[in-house]
Amino acid sequence: MEKPDNTDDFLAKWASGELSEKEINAFKKSKDYTLYETILEGTKLLDVPTVDREQLFDRIKEDVSKEKKVIPLIPRWAYAAVASIALILGYTFFFNQNITHQSGFGEQLAVTLPDGSEAILNAKSKLYYKKGNWEQTERTVFLEGEAFFKVKKGNTFTVKSDKNSVSVLGTQFNVNASAGFFEVICYEGKVKVENSTSSRIITRGQAVRSIKSSFEEWKLNDSVPSWTIGESSFTNTPLQQVISALEKQYKITIKSRNIDLAQRYTGGFAHNNLQNALQTIFDAMNIKFIFTNNDTIELSEE
């Protein structure tokens, strides 16, 4: 009898059920039959990862709508102008080629980076990076806002904001970067924090903050940032930052006329109740707050 491996498509025909009964019966007698059968049955038990295709379609729609908007908005004569601006702002142009992840008000966004490292973005934060070269060169991401990083071991991993940067090899840490403010909390491993003038190395349970190019350090016991579990917390943080966190979380505007925004706040607020959050912070600071409309709040001295 013909051996199964004799023709070059015998097994394909068998797997798709195209063999004649006679051929199958002969094949069943061969010693390899059970193994082949087991391979096919076993393969049934393996899973292909599933993808949320609705979300994927939404992303496509988003990309497409960006394209749509851009084209009619730029008249032909503007190209020359755009080109020269692009030259002048080569720096900005470079950013446009990056991959950007952005979270909205009150949102958190989990991002997987090309090397498998993870970043969770806090509300209204933006993370971008260059797509290529993650294997060969340094791993670098740019951050505006706050994010918690779980970095896979590998080359140096750097988080940059305008003047400051954090570099690590493989660890977990939180970065909060906004204009004039940069704060890093290390939850595992070792982290190097640099600003334009100096640098610090911190380890697990330590935190450092750079305000106006000087460093402040402190210690803490958490294992993940509290904002990832529904609460923002602060340690001796300038009020300015606390207010900005509130605004990002609840999509509100806070007006602070005569308030000293450099004063420090220690404490936290929950992400699910604005009234509570406002009371927790401002009562403790002896500051009065009034809603001037649904999403605007005015602060004044008690």
Next chain:
Amino acid sequence: MPEKQKSVCDEKTFKMIFDNHSEVILNFIYYKCGDMTQAEDITQDAFVKLWKNCKKVLFEKAKSFLMKVAQNAFFNEAKHKKVILKYNQQSFSSIQYDYSPEFLMEEKEFMIRLQRSISELPPKQREVFLLSRKDKKTYKEIAEIIGLTQKAVERRMHLALVELREKLGQVV
């Protein structure tokens, strides 16, 4: 009178194309590179490109257009990981048939070796094997997806099975 051509630029048609073909493109690229995130990116780009070219691409050609774009994008991205399918822990013994003594190894161990063997298949054989067995595509459909003759697909399927048998038959 000729029937009115479906236009890819029509949003409903576009969504229909997405619903019909996105899964096989995702899986196809995944079988090649082993990275679902990368597969998602490539699929996303392919559909965006289809939309941009919707006036030029006929409805009937949309699928092969997507496949071509996705494959090209895939070739451009050099980095590939190992394709490891998840073992969903369902019991093997729920399937009725006789094992010969040489296959009375622990089912879990067998599954792990099967996962590994599939991931070690040459990509060309693996994509055919998985499109056939996991996505239940006929050889004819696979031939269209990959852009080969049906005969060549069947040959690859055959080789994939021989290769898997050899890998899994070694240790007894």
